[in-house]
Amino acid sequence: MxxxxxxxxxxxxxxxxxxxxxxxxxxxxxxxxxxxxxxxxxxxxxxxxxxxxxxxxxxxxxxxxxxxxxxxxxxxxxxxxxxxxxxxxxxxxxxxxxxxxxxxxxxxxxxxxxxxxxxxxxxxxxxxxxxWPAESAAAHMLPETLTVAPTMTAGDAIAAVREHASHLRSDSRSGAYIYVTGPGEHLLGVVPFRNLMLAQADSVVADLMEPEMLTVSPLTDEEVAAQTLIDHRLIALPVVDDDGRLLGILTEDDAAGIAEEQATEDAERQGGSAPLEVPYRRASPFLLWRKRIVWLLVLFVAEAYTGTVLRAFEHELETVVALAFFIPLLIGTGGNTGTQITTTLVRAMATSQLRLRDVPAIVVKELSTGVLIGVVMGLAAVIRAWTLGVGPQVTVTVSLSVVAIVLWSSFVASILPPLLQKMRVDPAVVSAPMIATIVDGTGLIIYFMIARMTLPELAGFNFGDTFV
CATH class of the missing domain: 1.25.60.10 (MgtE N-terminal domain-like)
Structure with a gap:
């Protein structure tokens, strides 16, 4: 058993x-x-x-x-x-x-x-x-809908719906809402099927319908349309052209499928890979290589500047060797901090919780959080430096650098996703590897600049001479 x-x-x-x-x-x-x-x-x-x-x-x-x-x-x-x-x-x-x-x-x-x-x-x-374009709302709509005229009585409308429904395909899933249309399939309003059934037989449909309703255009992005339906907890969302004609409906089943596909794609991009577009079990090694190699090459080139920074500060490292002990810790902390923030923000934007106008509030919130995180991480850095026995001056340098890098990473990660969205670039491309790469080199510059200000051995070094 x-x-x-x-x-x-x-x-x-x-x-x-x-x-x-x-x-x-x-x-x-x-x-x-x-x-x-x-x-x-x-x-x-x-x-x-x-x-x-x-x-x-x-x-x-x-x-x-x-x-x-x-x-x-x-x-x-x-x-x-x-x-x-x-x-x-x-x-x-x-x-x-x-x-x-x-x-x-x-x-x-x-x-x-x-x-x-x-x-x-x-x-x-x-x-x-x-x-219709594959990623548009119209590409996922059901063109078969139940419609009635505004001049019909409730009794006549129910009879018409029954007659129409008998000819609909079983996949229409359009029975929850009855749409009221005029000449040329112009959408006038909607009546929930339950309301129509409960109405007096002689009630006029025009008096029962709700003229104000949410609609989307056929070229609306599928993710936006799906999120609109989900956010408003609708069973179906009408797709209407520029002339107000009802073309079809997007159902909750379709919206759930679109949302799942988009979440999968975002997760793959966040991991630093292009979306597979097929289930993983069916992905060949060649397909996996093709989807990953471009991003890996981009990250390789971007990461190269970290080596340039280290070479630029080689005199500092030779003078105070102990500084090298903490480089993995510092760049790892900065990358991890940024990754946490971008993952949260990308998901919030995917669900329409955040927009570009929210950037000031996002920055304030993330920097405030960064201060709290930085203090705790700084104390952890003090303990780590003490266990390595590097002396009080290097300990102060490392702890201050951790705080500064956490704040810098918080700032960069909080503005990049909304900025990319404004530029019509999928914010999910700010992947974990990408944000870590961005923060690595700049974090090292912050580290060595703080070292010059806090360590007497480096007091004679000039930042202007570093990259000469």
Whole structure:
């Protein structure tokens, strides 16, 4: 008997399905492995030849569940191994947003073949979604919505909604709000479905609707649109063009998916790497190299100036050798301080808590925090210097330097993310390695300048001569 909380291996895996070679085995596997994450993990291990064999076993019932269990990139690869009519049937059965994400991963030829094989109305819907930029709100919207006219009575509107809903795809998820539209699909207002059901049958929709509502334009950034929906705790958010026409809705499910993807990308950037765009288990060594090497080269070049600073102050180090003992401690403290701040601020900006106008308040708050942190770290530096027996003068130098570097790091880290956001650069690029690199060299300059002011042995050195 396994311990509580320990995941057990599924009774059947996808390779056993391939060995069995029957559609019934696929259905048994889906019933046995209900966890979508576990399904995706198993499917990601299949080769192209495995996918070709599995594709032959899928039918209209099991196929959409299998395709829906994986990321868009893997799903695109899987569909390309199938016959076009079967792959088109799989796409037709998927949510519009998921189908669009998969089609975006295909080349133009493969995409056009599938779209041509779809029913014309469905193909037009997907082509419309694909026409929008991939990171826009419109690319993730559901174009099928429930609408009524403002002149209808509640009774007529309910009948119209029932009739319309019977023709909607199951993925529309648009039943919570009924949108009121005029000529040309011009959006006039919204009525929660519950309010419509509870209203008197002869009530006029125009009297029930709420004319003021949150909307987003089709070109609104997906992250901004998703965060708007989440912040206001909405179930759906209308996507409206410049003429006020209702194009579709962004649902809470879509918003949650966008937020998760953005959080993953930000985390990867904060680690000093470009986003993988595929699950880690499917990332090849070459892909990992390609996503990491550019940032590593940039950081390598940026870090080179730390060596330049050390060389510039080589006379000081030769005169007071004990100063070298504390260099790793000081640059590590500065980098760690900055990393903590940027991680917090980048997340706060991603959730729309902070903007550029908040920079003065951010700087004051972080510098105040930096003073408290600096005092504690300075005391820790005193203890460390005492254990190394470097003498009181070097101890004072190190403790003052720790405080100064913490404050400097706090200042730099508090202004960089909002400034980058204002420049339309993703603030997540202020990664942990990048902020550490920025602070390393400048922190060393602060250290040696304080040493010149506090150590008699260095009193004769001139800062102006240092870089000559």
């Amino acid at each position: 396994s311990a509580p909380g320990v995941n057990q291996a599924p009774a059947i895996n996808v390779r056993q399905v391939l060995a069995a070679g029957t559609p019934e085995a696929v259905k048994s596997w889906l019933d046995a492995v209900e966890d979508v994450v576990e399904r995706a993990r198993q499917l990601a291990k299949l080769s192209s030849s495995d996918w070709h064999r599995l594709g032959e076993l899928l039918d209209s019932e099991t196929g959409p569940d299998v395709i829906d269990s994986m990321d868009a990139d893997l799903a695109a690869d899987a569909l390309e191994t199938m016959a076009v009519p079967k792959a088109a049937a799989m796409i037709d059965a998927l949510d519009s947003d998921h189908a669009t994400r998969i089609l975006r991963q295909m080349d133009d030829h493969g995409r056009d073949k599938l779209l041509t094989a779809l029913p014309s109305t469905r193909a037009d819907t997907l082509r419309g979604l694909l026409s």
